[in-house]
Amino acid sequence: MTETDATPKDAELARHATKMAKKKAARDKIMAGKAGEKGLIIVHTGAGKGKSSSGFGMILRSVAHGMPCAVVQFIKGAWxxxxxxxxxxxxxxxxxxxxxxxGFTWETQDKARDIAAAQAGWEKAKELIRDP
Structure with missing residues (x-):
């Protein structure tokens, strides 16, 4: 096919391929400068639904890729x-x-015990964060 035989669709595909090649080259350059791996800490907070679903989705993806991970839940207790x-x-x-x-603070009705449980959870989280 010669350049004169090219359709507008062919020209668009060629422009797209050129654009993606430039993006890939730029991304490859960024990734070449990366050294080592870092851990990731994600905290889900807020009212309403979705925190656990989001968090466990990430945990399952990590497990599926053979990556070590940890869950520290501050509320659910022995559930x-x-x-x-x-x-x-x-x-x-x-x-x-x-x-x-x-459990939930409105269920336990014991502020001192709730604070102690939260502090214990935070200490466990810090221990896990420090563990490479």
Whole structure:
């Protein structure tokens, strides 16, 4: 096919290919400058639904890729959740699971105990963060 035989669609595809090649070259240059791997800390907060779903989705992706990870829950305590059961039964070698709370504060009605449980959870989280 000669240049005169090219259709507008062919020209658009060629422009796109050139643009993507430039993007790839720029991205490859950025990635070449990266050294070592770093851990990632993600905190989910806020009212409403979605925090656990989002967090466990990330945990499952990490486990699926063979990456070590940990869960520190500050509220749920001894609840026997499906997520906890799955991770501790099938993926304990990759994912540490720590349910540190004693329930919702409006259920426990004991501020001092709630604060102590939160502090214990935070200490566990710091320990995990420091562990390479």
């Amino acid at each position: 026997d959740t499906g997520e906890r059961r799955l991770l501790t039964t099938h993926f304990a070698d990759l994912c540490q699971f720590h349910a540190m709370g004693e």
